[in-house]
Amino acid sequence: MAAQAGSLPRYIVQRLLLIIPMVWILLTLVFLLMRVAPGDPVSASVGGRLSEAALDERRASLGLDRPLIVQYFDYLGSILRLDFGKTITDNQPILDVVKENGGATLTLTVSAMIIALVVGIPLGLLAGRLRDTTSDAVIRIFGIITYAAPVFYTGLLVQILFLNVFPGWPLLGDSDTMTTYNVPSKTHILLLDAIIAGDSTAVVDVLKHLMLPAVTLALLICGIFIRLTRVNVLQTLQADYVEAARARGIKESKVVRAHAFRNALVPVVTIVGLQVALLMSGAVLTEKTFAWPGLGNRLIDYIEGRDYIAVQGIISLFAIVVVVVSLVIDIINAMIDPRVRY
Amino acid sequence: MKKILALASAGVLAMSLAACGGDDDDSGGAAGGVGEPWTLGTTDVVTALDPAAAYDLGSSTLHYAIYQTLLTIPAGENTPQGDAAESCEYKDPKTFVCTLRDGLKFSNGDELTSSDVKYSFDRNLKIADPNGASTLLASLKDIETPDDKTVQFNLSRPDTTFQFVLTHSSTSIVDEDVFPADEITADADVIGSGPYVMDDYEAGQQASLKKSETYQGANEGKSPLIFVKYYPESSNLKLAVQNDEVQVAWRSLSPTDITDLEGNDSVDVLKGEGSEIRYWTWQLGTPVGKDKAIRQAAAQLIDRDAISERAYEGTVDPLYSPVPPGFPGQVDSFKAKYGEPSVDKAKAILSKAGVKTPVDITLGYTPSHYGPNAVDEATELKSQLNDSGLFNATTKSAEWEQYQNLYKENAYDLFILGWFPDFLDADNYLSPFFVDGGFYANNYTNPEVNKLVASSQATDDSAAREKDFGKIQDIVAEDVPTIPSWVGKNTAVTQPGIEGVQETLDPAFIFRFWMVSYNG
Numbered sequence A: 001m002a003a004q005a006g007s008l009p010r011y012i013v014q015r016l017l018l019i020i021p022m023v024w025i026l027l028t029l030v031f032l033l034m035r036v037a038p039g040d041p042v043s044a045s046v047g048g049r050l051s052e053a054a055l056d057e058r059r060a061s062l063g064l065d066r067p068l069i070v071q072y073f074d075y076l077g078s079i080l081r082l083d084f085g086k087t088i089t090d091n092q093p094i095l096d097v098v099k100e101n102g103g104a105t106l107t108l109t110v111s112a113m114i115i116a117l118v119v120g121i122p123l124g125l126l127a128g129r130l131r132d133t134t135s136d137a138v139i140r141i142f143g144i145i146t147y148a149a150p151v152f153y154t155g156l157l158v159q160i161l162f163l164n165v166f167p168g169w170p171l172l173g174d175s176d177t178m179t180t181y182n183v184p185s186k187t188h189i190l191l192l193d194a195i196i197a198g199d200s201t202a203v204v205d206v207l208k209h210l211m212l213p214a215v216t217l218a219l220l221i222c223g224i225f226i227r228l229t230r231v232n233v234l235q236t237l238q239a240d241y242v243e244a245a246r247a248r249g250i251k252e253s254k255v256v257r258a259h260a261f262r263n264a265l266v267p268v269v270t271i272v273g274l275q276v277a278l279l280m281s282g283a284v285l286t287e288k289t290f291a292w293p294g295l296g297n298r299l300i301d302y303i304e305g306r307d308y309i310a311v312q313g314i315i316s317l318f319a320i321v322v323v324v325v326s327l328v329i330d331i332i333n334a335m336i337d338p339r340v341r342y
Numbered sequence B: 001m002k003k004i005l006a007l008a009s010a011g012v013l014a015m016s017l018a019a020c021g022g023d024d025d026d027s028g029g030a031a032g033g034v035g036e037p038w039t040l041g042t043t044d045v046v047t048a049l050d051p052a053a054a055y056d057l058g059s060s061t062l063h064y065a066i067y068q069t070l071l072t073i074p075a076g077e078n079t080p081q082g083d084a085a086e087s088c089e090y091k092d093p094k095t096f097v098c099t100l101r102d103g104l105k106f107s108n109g110d111e112l113t114s115s116d117v118k119y120s121f122d123r124n125l126k127i128a129d130p131n132g133a134s135t136l137l138a139s140l141k142d143i144e145t146p147d148d149k150t151v152q153f154n155l156s157r158p159d160t161t162f163q164f165v166l167t168h169s170s171t172s173i174v175d176e177d178v179f180p181a182d183e184i185t186a187d188a189d190v191i192g193s194g195p196y197v198m199d200d201y202e203a204g205q206q207a208s209l210k211k212s213e214t215y216q217g218a219n220e221g222k223s224p225l226i227f228v229k230y231y232p233e234s235s236n237l238k239l240a241v242q243n244d245e246v247q248v249a250w251r252s253l254s255p256t257d258i259t260d261l262e263g264n265d266s267v268d269v270l271k272g273e274g275s276e277i278r279y280w281t282w283q284l285g286t287p288v289g290k291d292k293a294i295r296q297a298a299a300q301l302i303d304r305d306a307i308s309e310r311a312y313e314g315t316v317d318p319l320y321s322p323v324p325p326g327f328p329g330q331v332d333s334f335k336a337k338y339g340e341p342s343v344d345k346a347k348a349i350l351s352k353a354g355v356k357t358p359v360d361i362t363l364g365y366t367p368s369h370y371g372p373n374a375v376d377e378a379t380e381l382k383s384q385l386n387d388s389g390l391f392n393a394t395t396k397s398a399e400w401e402q403y404q405n406l407y408k409e410n411a412y413d414l415f416i417l418g419w420f421p422d423f424l425d426a427d428n429y430l431s432p433f434f435v436d437g438g439f440y441a442n443n444y445t446n447p448e449v450n451k452l453v454a455s456s457q458a459t460d461d462s463a464a465r466e467k468d469f470g471k472i473q474d475i476v477a478e479d480v481p482t483i484p485s486w487v488g489k490n491t492a493v494t495q496p497g498i499e500g501v502q503e504t505l506d507p508a509f510i511f512r513f514w515m516v517s518y519n520g
Helices: A006-037 A043-048 A052-061 A068-080 A094-129 A133-146 A151-165 A179-183 A190-196 A200-237 A240-247 A251-276 A274-288 A295-304 A307-338 B001-022 B055-066 B115-127 B233-240 B255-262 B292-301 B304-312 B332-336 B341-354 B374-387 B400-408 B447-457 B464-480
Strands: B038-042 B085-092 B095-100 B140-147 B150-155 B196-202 B206-211 B225-230 B248-250 B268-272 B278-280 B316-318 B359-365 B391-397 B414-419 B482-488 B490-494
Touching: A006 A068, A006 A307, A043 B400, A052 B400, A094 A133, A094 A200, A094 A251, A094 A274, A094 A295, A094 A307, A133 A200, A151 A200, A151 B233, A179 A190, A179 B196, A179 B225, A179 B464, A190 A200, A200 A251, A200 A274, A240 A251, A251 A274, A251 A307, A274 A295, A274 A307, A274 B482, B001 B055, B001 B341, B038 B233, B055 B196, B055 B206, B055 B225, B095 B115, B115 B140, B115 B150, B150 B414, B233 B248, B233 B255, B233 B490, B255 B268, B255 B400, B255 B490, B292 B332, B292 B359, B292 B374, B292 B464, B292 B482, B304 B316, B304 B374, B304 B482, B332 B464, B359 B374, B359 B400, B374 B391, B374 B414, B400 B414, B447 B464
Parallel strands: B038 B225, B038 B248, B359 B391, B359 B414
Antiparallel strands: B085 B095, B095 B150, B140 B150, B196 B206, B206 B225, B248 B490, B268 B490, B278 B414, B278 B482, B316 B482
16 A cells, blocks of 8 residues: 555655765765865874875875865765775774774763753753742753853863862773773673673773763753753643643642643653764763763864774764664654654 | 663662772783783874884884884883894995894794794885885885895995884884785784783773783883773873873873872872974075074074973973984084074174064964974964064964975974984984975975985994084084974873883883883
8 A cells, every 4th residue: 555645654764765865965074074174194194204205105095196076986985885994094994993982982872861861851840840949940050051061171070079079989981991801892882791791890890980971971961851841841830731630629749740740751752862963972072081982082083183084984873873863753753743744 | 751760760770889889800910920910091092003004102102012123222222232133233334134033933823033024024015004104114125034033134225224213113023924915914913022912902992911921032021911091182191190090101291280290299200311302493485484594593592491491391301403312423503503592692693694673483383283382382482582672473373284284385484393203313303304305395405414414324333423413413503494492201100019110211212011010
C-alpha cells in the first residue's frame, strides 16, 4: 500500500532523504573552511625549520598542491567508500581515532546529560511550583548563571576548588595511569571495560575522574532544563484541564503532581534531544579543560595542526550524530503529534 | 521518565560511591628494575612511533627509549659516543665507518646486524615521509655493509656533521623483518632494541614503557615500568604535578607556572642548560632591514637582561651569539662587538651612516607558536627601541600560519623566530640560517660565510671547525642578519622520591628515562 500524504512512513522517508543534502552541505562546508583558514599541515608542523622548497616538496607528497576541486571530489569519493583515511599529523586511521576516543566522549556526554536531567528538571518543577518566591528566584539565578558561564571557566574554578579543598582528588584525565594500563580495552569505553574486568578499584577510579568534568558539562545544560521546565509548569498550572481538576475538588498537591508536572515534561523530553549539539560543543571545551581523552580534545589538536583529514573526519562524525538524533526526535514528534507530518 | 530518573539516580549513586572509594591501585609492572612505576607528564605531541615518520621532540622522546641509534649524546656532554655502535670514525670527510656492539638484539629476539642499519636508513630515504626527517640525510650517498658488524656510510660531499646526524632519533635502527620497506609501521606494531619496550600506547593519552630484557648497551633502565601521560595544555600539566598525578612534568610550562611552582614546597623545580633559542631576524628585503647601520644600531640597543626579566620572569638566559653557550666553537660575538646596551653608541652608528632618526620600524611576532610570552618580548623590544629616541617602532602580529608567509613577504622589518637544534653541533645553528638567506628567506648572503660553512663541514679537525665557527659568528655580529635574544633552560618539575632527572637536563633535550628512578 502506497504511503499517503501525511502518513508516518512517508514522513520518515522524507526525513531520511533530507539527511543526504544535509550531510553533503556539511561536508562541503568543513572542507572549504579548512582550506580557507591560513596554513596547512606542513607549515603547521615543520614551518620555521625548512626552506620553502622543502616545504613545497612535502606539500606535494601529501597531494596538497593539487587543484582544490580535485581534492574536493577525491575527498567526497573516499567518504562515499567509507574510507576516512589517516590523519596527516600523527598517521592514525580516522576510524581508530574515533574508536579510541569516542568512548570517552560518550561517557562524558551521557553522564553530563543524566546529571543535568537529575538536577535541572526537579529544580525547574520546584521553581514553577513556587513561583515568585525566594526559592524560585534562587533557582532561576542558578539556572541563568550555569547557562551563561563559559564551560572552561566553570571547569577551572571547579579544579581550583578541589585542588585546595580535596587535595589528591583526580582533576585531569579519565583514569589513573595504572587503571589505563591494567584494564584490558574491549569496548573502548573505560568504565564498561573496568566493569567487565570486574575491577572495582578501576571502576571507582574512573567514576572519580568522571565526576568533575561531567558535573561541569552538566551545569551548562541544566540551566536550560531549569528554565524550560519552569515555564512549562507555569503554563500548565494555568491550563483549562488543571482548572477543571481543581474545580472537581482534587487536592492541589495531586493536581500539581498528576496533571501539571506530567504534562509540563512532555516538551522537555523533546528539548533533551535537541541539546545534543550543545552537549557536543560543550564537550570539546570540557575535554580540553580536564585533559579528558575524548574526541573533542583530539579535534582541537588536529585543528591546531591543520590536519584536514582528521578534522573533516571527526566533525563529520559529530554532525552525523546530531543529524541522526534530530531525525529520531522529529520522528518521535511526528508519532506524538500528527500535525508535524503535514 | 521513571526509567530516566532511575538511571540518573544510579549515576549519582555511583558518583557518590566513587567519592568514597579508596586509592589502592594495583601495581602491575614489568620484571626487573628498581623502584616503583612513575609517570612523566608532558604537553608534547607524538607524531609517530615509527622513526621514519617523525621530526618532533614528542616522538623523539619515545624513540630514544625504545630504539637505539648508532651514536648518542651522553648526559651532560656534547660529543657523540657509541650506542648501538661500539666505535665510529671518519676514514675521510666523505666516509664514515661504524662497528656494531656484540650481541645486539631487538625486543622480539631478532639479532640486530649491519643489514638492519642499512635497511633503516634506506627505508627512511625511500619513504621520505612528509612528517619525517629524511632531509637530515641529504649528504648520504649510499651504505655498504662488508660484514654483519660493519657499516660504511659513503657521503656525497664532505660532511663532518654527519656523525651528529647519527645521534638523531630519526636514524633509529629498526628490524628489517618487522618494518615494511616502503610504508610506515603502525604504532601498535613497532619494536626496537632500546632500553625500554613500548608495552601499550594510546595516541594523545598515554604510553607505557616496560624495561627491556634484551637490551645491550650503556643505557640500562632503572625503573621497571614508566608511563608517559599527554596533556593538551601547560595549565593541565602544572595542575597534574601539583596534584601528584604525575611525578615528573617536563617541558612547556610557562614562565609564570615555573615561577609559581618554585614557591611550592611540595615539588622541586629542576633546571639544566638548554639549547632552544629565540632570535630576531632582519628582513633584508625591506628598506629598513637592508640598511646595515640600522641593523647594527638595533643590535647595540637591545637589552637582553631586561627581556629575560620583564618578558620571561628570569626563566631564560640572555643570548649573545647565534650559537648557545656550551657548544664547541661558540663565542659571544655580539657581546664582544656591542658590549652593554648603549644609546650613545647606537646614535653614533646611525649618525655616521647618515640615517635620519627616528627610524620607522615594524616588529613582527606571532602569539600562537612561541607561547604567550612572545607578545611580552615584542613589547619590551619595542619599548627599548622607542625609549632610545632613535626608532619609532610598532608591533604587528599574526597567527603562525599567516606569519610564516608574512615575514617572507617583507611585512616586517624585524621578526621573531625560534629554533630547536636537530643535533648538538654549532653547525646546526649556523648553516640553516646564514647560507643564502637561510630557511626563512631573509635575503642575507655573504660569500665568506658560505665558504666558512662549507669548510667547517668538510673537515673533522675539531680545532679547524671551531675556528671557522668563530669566524662565522663574528661576521654575523658585524652584518647582523639576526639578533640573538635568549636561550631557554631545560626545566622539569618533580615530586619527592624521583631521582636522576637533574642529570638528564642538558642541551641535548633527550629525556633519558633509563636514568630515572622513583621511590615515592
